Amino acid sequence: MKIAIIGAGAAGIIAAITAKRLNKNIQVDLFDANKGIGKKILASGNGRCNISNSHVTPKNYLGENPDFTTYALKEFDFKAFEKFCKSIGLLLDIKETNKVYPLSNEAKSVTRLLELTLDSLGVKVYLDSLIKDINKENEKFSIKTADKEYTQYDKVLISNGLGAAPQLNANESGLDFASKFEHSFNPTYPSLVGLHTDVTYHSRMQGVKKECNVSLFINGQLEQEIFGDVLFTKYGVSGFAILDISQVAAYNLSLYQDVKIAINFFPKLHRNDLSDQIQSLFKTAPKQKALDILTGMISNKIAPVLLEICKIQEDTKAEQVNAKQIKAISYQLNQWKLKITDTQGFGHAEASGGGVRTDEVDNRTYESKKCKGLYFAGEVLDIVGNRGGFNLQFAWASGYLAGKSLVRKS
Incomplete structure (x- = not known):
């Protein structure tokens, strides 16, 4: 039996290893467009390699049908992943947050x-090999790069x-091959990415x-709330x-929905309490500029923008700010609304949403329901995970099941 795997990321690599371990006599050819394998593995976790997550459920995924992941996550759960890692000599560091890293703290050790x-299993790895086309004739597949054709494959896994x-x-290109x-496939969109806003400041x-x-509103309805770091940027927020x-925001942007966020700078304070605190500060130093007093609460970059939004002059003294204006300040700090117009794009995204429709793929074997001998695994499918190692865990799990299926005689 002869198998081609397109894409040497997490899914493709584990599929190749699994297939060869189950049947050392088959030929497995692994193709990748890069000069080395696992480029996205190397980039994960800011180079530290957030390789997985020790607590994963289908709720950690988005897509047309997130429950598609259920069987893979059960069959290749974290214990199975940990066992696989030990089998290749990789020890793991499991954090209290459930994020998982290599014990070496270096992504390069993983790849x-x-x-x-x-190499030890005899998998043939073809690097710098961008696949341009796939064909099937007389039950055999052939794949082409720009200058070479590889033929007589019994099965092909698309995992690029x-x-x-x-x-x-x-x-x-995986979507082109699938088509x-x-x-069919659902429109793709950048995920885990910075967001553009429509303000001028x-x-x-x-x-x-x-x-x-941070609260996310889709067509005026509250969709999601998340607490964490917000970074203001030259294009919007990150x-x-x-x-x-951004996962739900970007998905809805791709559907041309109205997407807004509201940022609460003081989530532990009720709006009225915040208003009382500001009023108290202003009374303590009535002759001081309101701007200067506010910089004791928030960044000196935010304070002038805040006053501008509330229509208060920068040189206004604290005693000149009335109760209505103080309420306006506290309201803005409690619910700083921003309209989301776009994302930072695929070039800055950690993952992609959308992809090959999962109802056209067997969730146990990852074989196509449209073409016998054709398989899909990893990100090319319409499944995208939350931040924290979930995307890689699905890649490992789906690749593992595909690898098992690839060696079965059909």
Whole structure:
């Protein structure tokens, strides 16, 4: 039996290893457009390699049908992943947050051990090999690069991801291949990414970072609330809270919905209590500028923008600010609303949403329901995980099941 795997990311690598371990006599060819394997593995966790998460459920995923992940996450749960890692000599560091890293704290050690395992099993790895086309004739597949054709494959696994991180040669060719075999797919969108807002004061607040509560509104309805870091940027907002909320925000932007966020700078304070505190501060120093007093509460980059929004002059003294204006200040700090107009795009995204529709793929074997011998795994499917190692865990799990299926005689 002869198998081709397109994409040497987490899903493709574990599929190749699993298949060869189950049947050492089959030929497995692994193709990747990069000069090395696992480029997105290397980039995960800011280079520290957030390789998985020790507590994963289908609720950690988005897509047309997140429950598609249930069987894979059960069959290849964290214990199974940990066992796999030990089998290649990789020890793990499990954090209290459930995020999982290599004990070495270096992503390179992960890809190096995977490389050694592939080599020891006799998997043929073709690097710098961007696949341009796939064909099937007389029950056999052939795949083409720009200058070479590889033929006589019994089965093909498409695991080359989607468009997030094009600087790592990420592309959406997997969708083109899927379409060729009559698969449909849902529109793709950047996920875990910074968000653009429609205000004009971006540059004035750039660099400010604060732990806040962020609420997401879709067509005026509250959809999600997240607490975490918010970073103001020259284009809008980023930070961990924004990356987390961006998944639902970006998905709805792709559907042309009205998307807004509201940032609460003081989530532990009720709006009325915040108003009382501001009023008390102003009474303590009535002759001081309101602007200067506010910088004791919030960033000196935010304070002038805050006064501008509340229609208060920067040189206004504290004693000149009336009760209605103080309520306006506290309201703004409690619910700083921003309209989301766009994302930072695939070039800055950690993952891609959308992809091959999961109802056209078997959730136990990951074989296509449209074309016998064709398989899909990982990000190319319409499944995207939350931040924190969930995307890689689905890649490992789906790749593992695909690898098991690839060696079965059909």
